[in-house]
Amino acid sequence: MPDLLIVGAGPAGLSATNKAGQLGLDCVVVDENTSAGGQYYRQPPVAWANDRPSDRLLRGRAKIERATAAATFRLGCAVYGIDAEHRIWLDQDGSVERVEPACVLLATGAYDRPVAFPGWTLPGVMSAGSAQALIKSQQVRPGARAVVAGSGPFLYVVALELLHAGVHVIEVIEAATVRSALPFLPDSMRYPARLAELVGYALPLLRAGVRIRRGAMISSAGGDQRLEEVRVRPVRSGANDPPLERVIDADLLCVGYGFAASTELAQLAGCTLAWDRGLQQNVPAYDEWQATSADGVFVAGEASGLGGAPVAECEGELAAIGVARHLGRISDAGAQRMAEPIRSRLRRLRRFASLLPRLFPAPPELAELARPETIVCRCQNVTFERALEAVTHAGATTLNEVKTTTRCGMGWCQGRICGGLLPSLLAQRAGTGFDPASGFTARNPVRPVQVSSLAAIGRVEPSDHGGPGPDHP
Amino acid sequence: MDASSSPQLDRLAGPRRGSALTIDVDGEPIPCFAGETIAVAILTVRSWISQDAVRRRGLYCGIGVCFECVVAVEGVPGIRACITLVHEGMFVQTRLDAEIDA
Amino acid sequence: MDTLSKSAPACDPGQRLTADVVVIGAGIIGASCAFALARAGLAVHLVERDAPARGTSGACEGNLVLWDRPTSADLHLAMWSHQRWAELAVELPAQTGIDIEYDRKGSLMIVRDEGDVAAAQVKCAWLAAEGVPLEWLDQAGVHAAEPDLAPDIALAVHFPADAQIEPRLATAALVSAARGLGARIHNHEAVLSIESSEAATMVQTVRHRITASWVVVAAGVWTPDVLRMLGVDLQVSARKGQIAIVAGAPIKVHHKVMEASYMTTVANDETELQVAAVVEATRAGSILMGSSRLLTHPNDRRVDLEVVNRIVAKGVSLFPGLASGKVVRSYAGVRPLSPDHSPIIGPLPMAPRVVLATGHEGGGVMMGAATGDLVACLIAGRAAPVPFEPYLPSRFFSH
Ligand SMILES: Cc1cc2nc3c(=O)[nH]c(=O)nc-3n(C[C@H](O)[C@H](O)[C@H](O)COP(=O)(O)OP(=O)(O)OC[C@H]3O[C@@H](n4cnc5c(N)ncnc54)[C@H](O)[C@@H]3O)c2cc1C
Ligand SMILES: Cc1cc2nc3c(=O)[nH]c(=O)nc-3n(C[C@H](O)[C@H](O)[C@H](O)COP(=O)(O)OP(=O)(O)OC[C@H]3O[C@@H](n4cnc5c(N)ncnc54)[C@H](O)[C@@H]3O)c2cc1C
Ligand code: FES
Numbered sequence: 001m002p003d004l005l006i007v008g009a010g011p012a013g014l015s016a017t018n019k020a021g022q023l024g025l026d027c028v029v030v031d032e033n034t035s036a037g038g039q040y041y042r043q044p045p046v047a048w049a050n051d052r053p054s055d056r057l058l059r060g061r062a063k064i065e066r067a068t069a070a071a072t073f074r075l076g077c078a079v080y081g082i083d084a085e086h087r088i089w090l091d092q093d094g095s096v097e098r099v100e101p102a103c104v105l106l107a108t109g110a111y112d113r114p115v116a117f118p119g120w121t122l123p124g125v126m127s128a129g130s131a132q133a134l135i136k137s138q139q140v141r142p143g144a145r146a147v148v149a150g151s152g153p154f155l156y157v158v159a160l161e162l163l164h165a166g167v168h169v170i171e172v173i174e175a176a177t178v179r180s181a182l183p184f185l186p187d188s189m190r191y192p193a194r195l196a197e198l199v200g201y202a203l204p205l206l207r208a209g210v211r212i213r214r215g216a217m218i219s220s221a222g223g224d225q226r227l228e229e230v231r232v233r234p235v236r237s238g239a240n241d242p243p244l245e246r247v248i249d250a251d252l253l254c255v256g257y258g259f260a261a262s263t264e265l266a267q268l269a270g271c272t273l274a275w276d277r278g279l280q281q282n283v284p285a286y287d288e289w290q291a292t293s294a295d296g297v298f299v300a301g302e303a304s305g306l307g308g309a310p311v312a313e314c315e316g317e318l319a320a321i322g323v324a325r326h327l328g329r330i331s332d333a334g335a336q337r338m339a340e341p342i343r344s345r346l347r348r349l350r351r352f353a354s355l356l357p358r359l360f361p362a363p364p365e366l367a368e369l370a371r372p373e374t375i376v377c378r379c380q381n382v383t384f385e386r387a388l389e390a391v392t393h394a395g396a397t398t399l400n401e402v403k404t405t406t407r408c409g410m411g412w413c414q415g416r417i418c419g420g421l422l423p424s425l426l427a428q429r430a431g432t433g434f435d436p437a438s439g440f441t442a443r444n445p446v447r448p449v450q451v452s453s454l455a456a457i458g459r460v461e462p463s464d465h466g467g468p469g470p471d472h473p
Numbered sequence: 474m475d476a477s478s479s480p481q482l483d484r485l486a487g488p489r490r491g492s493a494l495t496i497d498v499d500g501e502p503i504p505c506f507a508g509e510t511i512a513v514a515i516l517t518v519r520s521w522i523s524q525d526a527v528r529r530r531g532l533y534c535g536i537g538v539c540f541e542c543v544v545a546v547e548g549v550p551g552i553r554a555c556i557t558l559v560h561e562g563m564f565v566q567t568r569l570d571a572e573i574d575a
Numbered sequence: 576m577d578t579l580s581k582s583a584p585a586c587d588p589g590q591r592l593t594a595d596v597v598v599i600g601a602g603i604i605g606a607s608c609a610f611a612l613a614r615a616g617l618a619v620h621l622v623e624r625d626a627p628a629r630g631t632s633g634a635c636e637g638n639l640v641l642w643d644r645p646t647s648a649d650l651h652l653a654m655w656s657h658q659r660w661a662e663l664a665v666e667l668p669a670q671t672g673i674d675i676e677y678d679r680k681g682s683l684m685i686v687r688d689e690g691d692v693a694a695a696q697v698k699c700a701w702l703a704a705e706g707v708p709l710e711w712l713d714q715a716g717v718h719a720a721e722p723d724l725a726p727d728i729a730l731a732v733h734f735p736a737d738a739q740i741e742p743r744l745a746t747a748a749l750v751s752a753a754r755g756l757g758a759r760i761h762n763h764e765a766v767l768s769i770e771s772s773e774a775a776t777m778v779q780t781v782r783h784r785i786t787a788s789w790v791v792v793a794a795g796v797w798t799p800d801v802l803r804m805l806g807v808d809l810q811v812s813a814r815k816g817q818i819a820i821v822a823g824a825p826i827k828v829h830h831k832v833m834e835a836s837y838m839t840t841v842a843n844d845e846t847e848l849q850v851a852a853v854v855e856a857t858r859a860g861s862i863l864m865g866s867s868r869l870l871t872h873p874n875d876r877r878v879d880l881e882v883v884n885r886i887v888a889k890g891v892s893l894f895p896g897l898a899s900g901k902v903v904r905s906y907a908g909v910r911p912l913s914p915d916h917s918p919i920i921g922p923l924p925m926a927p928r929v930v931l932a933t934g935h936e937g938g939g940v941m942m943g944a945a946t947g948d949l950v951a952c953l954i955a956g957r958a959a960p961v962p963f964e965p966y967l968p969s970r971f972f973s974h
C-alpha cells in the first residue's frame with residue numbers, strides 16, 4: 001500500500017505529488033477527471049493538437065509531466081467512499097477497489113457556488129466554471145450571446161475566455177461596486193501586481209465593447225425550455241421591483257458568485273470542521289502541516305478554503321512535507337527548514353486571497369430571488385416552497401431536518417447543490433432562526449457506484465466476518 | 474428545428490480534434506470526435522442533454538459535481554455527460570422521466 | 576415554532592415549567608407517545624436533544640410487516656399497531672397536511688433454501704393461527720407477483736395485509752399532530768437529569784426544569800444513558816443496520832420482499848455481522864436494500880462499505896436487475912434491542928412515575944403506533960386491547 005494517496009490532480013494535488021516525489025514518498029494520485037490539471041490547469045484531450053496553447057496550459061502540462069514521473073496516476077477514477085478507518089474506495093470505470101494508504105491528502109477542490117433564481121434550471125444557464133471548462137478542454141463555443149453574472153475576478157477571466165472563443169459577450173453583471181470595495185482598497189494597494197492582473201482582464205473586455213455593470217445582479221432567466229432572456233436588476237432595488245429590471249436576450253448565462261469547497265470526504269474521514277468566512281461554509285480545519293484532526297489525513301487547496309491556484313500549490317507542497325514528517329521520513333527540523341520559505345510565501349498569498357471575498361462579496365440580496373415555485377433541489381425537483389414549509393411549518397432549524405421531510409439532498413448529487421444554496425436562503429427567507437451554518441451530513445458513497453461492481457466483491461464472504469447466521473450464499 | 478432546440482454549442486475551428494466517430498443517442502446517430510464529452514456531442518446538435526418528467530436539463534456545473542447532466546450509457550444510469558468521454562458506437566439514453574429519480 | 580399549548584402553562588423562558596407528562600425522545604416511539612397522550616387530553620412536553628427522527632427513526636425503513644416478529648408479545652402489539660397505522664394514515668394527513676406515504680403493498684417472504692422451508696412452515700402455521708392473512712405462492716405465483724425476481728425462486732409466502740410508511744414523515748406528522756393538540760415540542764434540548772418521587776418527577780433539560788406527573792423515556796438505544804440519571808441499570812443493546820439506496824435500476828419492486836432468513840437474524844442473539852436480503856421500492860422511485868445486523872455501541876452510525884457490498888450482493892441475488900442500478904447513498908441506524916427481544920413498555924418498578932417505551936429493535940415503526948396508545952392507556956389507567964404484562968420492565972428486575 002502507498003505512503004500517500006492524493007485525491008485530486010489540480011494545482012494542490014500536483015504540487016503535493018511533485019514535492020512528495022522529491023521526498024521519496026510512494027505516492028498514488030487519483031482524479032475522476034480523465035485528464036490531470038484540476039480546474040486551473042484544465043487540459044484539452046492529450047491527442048488534440050493545439051497551435052496556440054496558452055501560457056497557463058503549457059505550465060500545467062509541464063507540471064503534470066513532472067508529476068506523472070513521480071507517482072502512479074489513476075485518472076478517470078473516483079474516490080467514492082472513505083470510512084472512519086481511512087479505508088478508501090475507488091471506482092474506476094465500474095471496477096471497485098479498496099486501498100489503505102498510510103496517509104491521504106484530500107485535494108478535492110471546489111465548485112461554483114450555486115444560486116437559485118427563477119429559471120436557473122433552464123438549459124443555457126450554467127456556472128461560469130462550466131463555460132470555462134467547455135472552452136478550455138473541449139474547445140467549443142458555449143453559446144452565441146452571453147451574459148456573465150456574479151462577483152469577483154473569475155467573472156472577467158471567464159468573460160474574456162468567452163470573448164476569445166467568439167461568443168458575443170453582452171454584459172458582465174458584477175455585484176460589487178467601487179464604493180463597496182472602498183474600505184478594502186488601501187489593503188489591496190499592497191498587491192499592485194495582483195490588482196494589475198485584475199485590470200488586465202477588464203481592459204480587453206471594455207475594448208471589445210462588453211458592458212460591465214457594477215452593483216447589479218441576476219434577477220431571473222426565462223425561455224421556452226431553454227434560456228432566451230436574462231433579467232438583471234440593481235443589487236439594492238428591494239425585492240422584485242420590476243421597473244428596475246432590464247431584459248437581455250441571450251442563449252448563455254454564466255453565473256459565478258464564488259465557490260464552495262468539496263468537503264464530503266473530509267467529513268466522512270471524521271475531520272473536525274471550522275467555519276470559513278470567505279466561503280461561508282464549514283471546511284476541514286488543519287494545522288501548520290495541512291494535517292486535519294483525523295490521523296494521517298491532510299488537506300490542501302480549495303477543498304479547505306479560498307485561495308486560488310498559487311495558494312493551493314503552496315499548501316500542496318506543505319502537505320507533502322507534512323506527510324513525510326508524519327511518516328518519519330524526514331526530521332522535524334528538516335521539515336521546518338523546507339517549510340519555512342513556503343510558509344512565508346503562503347502568508348502573503350493568503351492575505352491577498354482573504355481580501356477577495358471582501359472586495360467581491362456575494363450579495364445577500366441573492367436570497368431574495370427564489371420564488372415559491374423555483375426549484376431548489378435540482379435532482380429531485382423540490383421547490384423552494386416545499387423547503388420553506390419544512391422550516392416555517394415543521395419547525396426545521398437545520399438542513400438535515402429539511403431533508404427529513406422534503407427529500408432535498410437525496411438525489412444523484414447527494415446534496416452538493418441544494419446543500420450549497422439552502423442554508424443561507426432559508427436562514428434569510430424563513431426568518432425563524434434557521435441555522436445558516438448547517439449542512440447535510442455527508443454520506444458514503446460520495447459518488448454513485450454501480451450495484452454490479454459492489455455485488456461482485458460483496459459476494460465473496462470476507463474471512464473476517466464469517467457470519468454464522470443462516471444467510472450463507 | 475425550432476429555436477428551443479437549436480444547438481447550444483459550436484466546435485471552435487482551431488484545434489485538430491480526435492478521430493471522427495458516431496454515438497447513438499436514444500436511437501439517433503450523433504457524429505462527434507474522440508476526446509469529446511457526451512455533453513458536447515449532444516449539445517452540438519440540440520439545446521438540452523436530457524429530459525425528466527418535469528423539465529429539460531442541460532449543463533450546470535460542467536465539472537462533475539451537480540449531476541444535472543446524468544444520462545444512461547449502455548444501460549448504466551447516473552453517468553455524468555460532462556466528464557464522460559465518447560467512444561465509437563456508445564449507446565446513450567437521455568429520457569430520464571420517472572425512472573432515474575432517486 | 577413552538578406553539579404554546581392550551582393546557583400546558585405558559586413558560587417563562589427562564590425555565591420552570593409544569594406538565595402532566597414529559598416525553599423524552601422524538602423518534603417514532605416518543606412522537607407516537609406524545610401524540611397519544613395529547614389526544615388523551617394530557618399536557619405533554621416532548622423533549623428531544625436533536626430534532627424529530629434524527630435518531631434511529633430517521634435511519635430505517637418503514638415496513639409494517641408482521642411475519643418477522645419474533646415473539647407473541649411483539650406480534651400482538653404489531654397487529655394492533657397495523658390497524659392503528661391504517662387509521663392514522665387517514666387521520667394524520669387530515670390533521671397535519673403531512674402525507675405519511677402509507678401503502679398497503681403486501682410483503683413477500685422468499686423461501687429459497689431447503690433449510691428455510693421447515694422454519695417457514697412452522698412460522699406460517701403460527702401466524703395463521705394468530706389470524707395473520709397469508710398465502711403460499713409457487714413458482715408461477717411468485718413471478719406473477721414480482722416479475723423481476725430471480726427466475727429460480729420457486730417458493731414464497733405472500734402477506735397481503737402488510738404495508739409501508741415513510742418513517743421520517745410519520746414521525747414528523749405525529750409530532751405535528753401532537754403540537755396541534757397542545758403538546759409543546761422542545762427540539763435541540765437534551766435532558767440532563769431526572770428526579771423521581773412518589774408524587775411527581777422533575778426533568779432538567781439544557782434550558783428548562785419541567786415538573787410533571789409522569790415521564791416517558793423513549794430514548795431508543797440511548798435509554799440506558801437516561802436511566803442512569805435515575806441510578807437504574809437496564810440493558811438496551813444497539814444493533815446497527817445499514818441501508819443502501821439504489822437509483823436507476825430498470826426494475827419494479829411491488830411488494831416488500833425479504834428472505835425468510837431475515838426472521839432468524841431478527842430473533843437470534845448473534846453478535847457478529849448478519850446479512851439478509853430486504854428489498855423495497857419507495858414512492859420517490861428509488862429502491863432500498865437492507866439488511867444487516869451487528870452489535871455495536873449506540874453512537875456508531877458509521878457506514879461500513881464492506882457491509883454495503885454484502886447487502887448489495889444479497890439484493891442482487893433476489894432481483895438480478897438491480898445490478899445495473901447505482902448505489903447513491905447509504906446510511907446506518909442502531910436498533911434498540913431488549914434482552915428478550917420484546918419491547919419494554921411500562922413503569923419502572925423502582926420509579927413508577929417513569930414509564931419506558933423502547934426496545935423495539937427492528938420493529939419500532941411497525942409497533943410504534945400502538946406503543947403510543949399503550950403508554951397512554953397505562954398512564955390514563957385505561958384498559959388496552961393487549962395485556963400490559965408481556966411488555967412491563969418489571970420482567971427484567973424481578974430478582
Ligand atoms: C469550474 C472552476 C473553474 C475555475 N477556474 C479558475 C481559473 O481559471 N483561475 C483561477 O485562478 N481559479 C479558478 N478556479 C478556482 C480553482 O478552484 C483554483 O484556483 C484551483 O484550481 C484550486 O486547485 P485545487 O487543486 O485546490 O482544486 P481543483 O483544481 O478543483 O482540483 C480538484 C480535483 O479533485 C478531483 N476530485 C474531487 N473529488 C474527487 C473524488 N471524490 N474522486 C476523484 N477525484 C476527485 C477533481 O476532479 C479535480 O480535478 C476555478 C474553479 C472552478 C470550480
Ligand atoms: C436499518 C434499519 C431498518 C429498519 N427498518 C425497520 C422497518 O422497516 N420497520 C420497523 O418497524 N422498524 C425498522 N427499524 C427499527 C426502527 O427504526 C426502530 O425500532 C425505531 O426507529 C426506534 O425508534 P425510537 O423512537 O425508539 O428511537 P429513536 O428514533 O432513536 O429515538 C430516540 C430519540 O431519543 C433522543 N434522545 C436520546 N437521549 C436523549 C436525551 N438525553 N435527551 C433528549 N433526547 C434524547 C434521540 O436523539 C432520539 O431522537 C429499522 C432500523 C434500522 C436501523
Ligand atoms: S453538469 Fe454538473 S455534473 Fe455534469
